Amino acid sequence: MKIKLLFASIVTVLLIAILLTMLADRFDRQKERRDQLAREQALAVAFAESEQVRKNADAETKKQELLEKLDKYEQAGIMTHEKAQESRDFLTGKRTLYVAPDGFITTNPVSVVPAN
Numbered sequence: 001m002k003i004k005l006l007f008a009s010i011v012t013v014l015l016i017a018i019l020l021t022m023l024a025d026r027f028d029r030q031k032e033r034r035d036q037l038a039r040e041q042a043l044a045v046a047f048a049e050s051e052q053v054r055k056n057a058d059a060e061t062k063k064q065e066l067l068e069k070l071d072k073y074e075q076a077g078i079m080t081h082e083k084a085q086e087s088r089d090f091l092t093g094k095r096t097l098y099v100a101p102d103g104f105i106t107t108n109p110v111s112v113v114p115a116n
Helices: 002-076 081-092
Strands: none
Touching (some): 002 081
16 A cells, blocks of 8 residues: 555656656746847837837938039029028928828918818
């Protein structure tokens, strides 16, 4: 009887050890997966930020090119000083352009009426 009880205790301890090992492995796999997802998310964010930096640099380059063209047009007499300055103000952000509800560009802010 004692041998059966001892054997049952040993089997129980072994089963508990196996279950604990399986649980530990599962938690390790879950942690590895969370870490992998965090790394992938960080890479995605870094890629998006680098793309935004590239787009900003491209836009800044184009803005500089347009400003240079405005200077050339003004010097050549194709554009008046006032119109060239107005265009510079829009390019540099001193003045803002708006899109009206009808789709035309305007210099006046237009309130948008919600659709019923």
